[in-house]
Amino acid sequence: MALQKGVAQTLVSGITQEEVHKIARLANLKIPVEAVGNMVETLSDVLSHITALRxxxxxxxxxxxxxxxxxxxxxxxxxxxxxxxxxxxxxxxTPDGNYFSVPRVIE
Amino acid sequence: MPDLTYQPIAVLSKKLASGEVSSKDITLHLLDRIERLNPAINAFIRMEKESAVRDAEEADKKIASGKSGPLLGVPIAVKDLIAIENGVTTCGSRMLENFVSPYSAKVVEKLRKAGAVILGKTNMDEFAMGSSNETSRFGPCLNPWNTETVPGGSSGGSAAAVAAGLCPAALGSDTGGSIRQPASFCGIVGLKPTYGRVSRFGLVAFASSLDQIGPMGLTVEDTAIILQAIAGHDPMDSTSVDIPVPDYSESLNEGARGMVVGLPKEYYVKGMDEEVRAIVLNAADALEKAGAKIEEVSLPYTEYAVPVYYVIAPAEASSNLSRYDGVKYGYRSDHSATLEEMYANTRTEGFGAEVKRRIMLGTYVLSAGYYDDYYLKAQKVRTLIINDFKDAFKKCDVLLTPAAPTPAFKLGEKTDNPLKMYLNDIFTINVNLAGVPAISVPAGFSSAGMPVGVQMIADNFNEPALFRAAAAFEKTRDPEISQKHPSL
Known part of the structure; x- marks a missing residue:
């Protein structure tokens, strides 16, 4: 089975802090600085179990x-x-008449 | 008045039909019992007192006018991720704490049409993500058999409510074992129907290729009665399947004679809990005595179910839960200057830790560069797991396995270690991946006095085989199992 080189490295070392930040941005979540370590640890733990699929x-x-x-x-x-x-x-x-209102989008 | 606690639906409906009791009697009795006992276990997170009494009075009028039905006037509880029009549906989350459903779920409509009385909404893991009911926004639900232990999850509230005699039955939902594992931990019957058998219209989505609504009750017969009422095609749910619903009551008395019961060898592994093993093997003996043939079978891809599930379920969840952005409904963070910030603050503040972890995991496995190696790979292994079941059902009618690796564990025992928590689903998630139906039936007690259930699995839409085997087992097992109840 052909594995991308980058992926293989990640699978070995688990998820990185930078990746946690990137994924959080994609998911529209903020991970507080003090919680990043735990997120890295628990996600890596689960991902290492998932690598059995290989x-x-x-x-x-x-x-x-x-x-x-x-x-x-x-x-x-x-x-x-x-x-x-x-x-x-x-x-x-925050309904506004027949509309949903949101924070200002256009300056 | 006769004793109305721990009376199965089948018994209650006879008492109702004969005029021995009224639906209002039963409803008021249970509402009072809930008020007294619920604080000790936190199984209900909201009562629907007024509408329950109103529904009961309505049912009594119908009974007086000569109408009858197996659920007419029977009180039922509903897991708080199933919508009831004009009622709050929280999904155990801050995100939906104040969400008022603009419509009722199809299952609620069907229960109401059958004359059932809805007592209230039961506790659950936030967004159904958990195996212990500890991630609820409204505090953990506790196991009535020992309040230092968890009731299981995510339908922990429904299981605990039935086990504590607060309601004769409840609806739950099952994405990876969320009906069957709490049923096992609490000593009740829990059924996950075939994927597509029951409409999910009005069910808050977690993982759309896995979620299914199902009944939880005191007896196998009661789960059959409820399935009969809620099963069937619904044009509002494109995954609901349009095939006829059989008469499930017919299978309850057929007995196990002639059935082939498979014991998948991969489920009886070294290191498994010895008490659980003994109880499951005892159940196999009981079925054999009832005339079934026991055969060892192999489902070789079983060990990959947890990794497959923890790719697919979080992936689907991350997609489903992207709708919670604070715009149209649900929680909105009120201190954001920009729209982007409002999205992120809303989601960060509205979701709890486990939900965020799963969204992160799901987003990761779907993200560019990882999709093929995780998501696509998991989807392919899922096919192999499905093939395992197809092969097994060529040889047997049902499979017999443990429902959970252990009896109920202590509160807090697994909260720090998500992987340990996920591994608790090892015997149940394959079923969701394959879509097949499965039932958890009480089968014994551990030395610590905690209930242990066995799981029976059948082929797609073969719920009749499940009811047949489960009812036959129920008749031959130690009678103490159905007579013993927790003391609260």
């Missing part, structure tokens, strides 16, 4: 994305009122 020969094996294959599900594209707008807006942290 032993498995998966040549010519198709990936499974759903355990029960039922094909695509289609329905007529009809306009229907399914949810009540007021009810939906009640859950909005």
């Amino acid at each position: 032993e498995v020969d998966t040549e010519n094996v198709k990936p499974t994305s759903h355990p029960i294959t039922s094909g695509n599900v289609f329905r007529a594209d009809e306009v229907k009122e399914i949810f009540d707008r007021d009810k939906i807006l009640k859950n909005a942290p």
Whole structure:
């Protein structure tokens, strides 16, 4: 099985602090400085367990994305009122009339 | 009034039909019991008193007018990740602490249509991510058999509530064992139906190729009664499968004679808990006495289930949970100058540590450069795990395994070590990866007096075989198992 060189190195040494920061940015999370060490340690621990998958020969094996294959599900594209707008807006942290408001995006 | 605690649904519905008790009697009795006992175990995180009493009165009117049904007037609890219209659905998280569901889950609609009375919402691990119910925003739920131990997770509240006699049955959800493992830890029956058998419309998503809603109750029959009510196709859930729902009650009395029960040798490994091993092998003996044929089978890829699961489940979770950004609903951090900062602060403050860890893990395995080596690889090994089950079910009707590696463990015992916590799912997650149905049935007690369950697994949509074997086992096992209850 061909492994990318970079990946192989990471798998050996576990996840790095820099990678934790990068992943946190991708996931829109902030990891406080004092928690980075624990995140590195626990993720590396789990990832090292996951590397066992490398032993498995998966040549010519198709990936499974759903355990029960039922094909695509289609329905007529009809306009229907399914949810009540007021009810939906009640859950909005800061509703503004019929809108969801967010911090200013455009200067 | 007759004793209304620890009465199975099948018994309650007879008492209701005969007029011996009213639904209101049962409901008020349980609400009172919950008020007294819940503080000791924290199984319920919210009661729906007013609507429960109203539903009970409604059911009593229907019964008086001659209507009947196996769930008519029967109180049930619901795990707090299943939406009830106009009620709060927290998913055990700060993120959804104040979220009011604008609609009801399909399963809730179906239960209500069958006349069930919904008592309240049960505690759970945050976003169903955990095996001990310790990650709940609302504090851990405790095991009624010994409050120093966990009830299991993530449906710990549902399991503990049934075990403590606070409700005859409850709905849970199972992504990697979240119904079956707590059922084992609490000494009740828990069923994960086949993937697609029950609509997930209105279930807060964790890992979409694994999640399934299922019943938890005192008897195998009760789980069959609830499955009968909630199973079936739903156009609102594109993963729900449109095949007929059989009459499950028929399988309950067929007995195990002629069934082939497989013992997967990979589940009986060196170093496993000896008490658990003895209890499972005893169950095999009981099934053999009931006329089943016991055969050793092999599922060679079993050992890869944990690594596959801890790639796929976090990957799907990281994608599903990206919707929690503070814009349309849920928690929003109120001290952010920019939109980007608002997203990050909201997610950082709204999610607990374990949820964040899984989002990080999922984001990592899906990120550029790692996708093929982790995610795609795991999806391929998943195919091999599915093939293992296909091969096994060519030879046997059900597989018999432990439901969990040990009886309930102590609070805090595994919280510092996520991997140790994840390994607790070793006997249950293969089932979710394959989509097949499985049931956990109480089978004995450890020397410390804690319940231990066995798991039976069947082929896709073969819940009838599960009910058949599980009900036959229930009849032959030590009667003490169903008579003994925790003292609270």
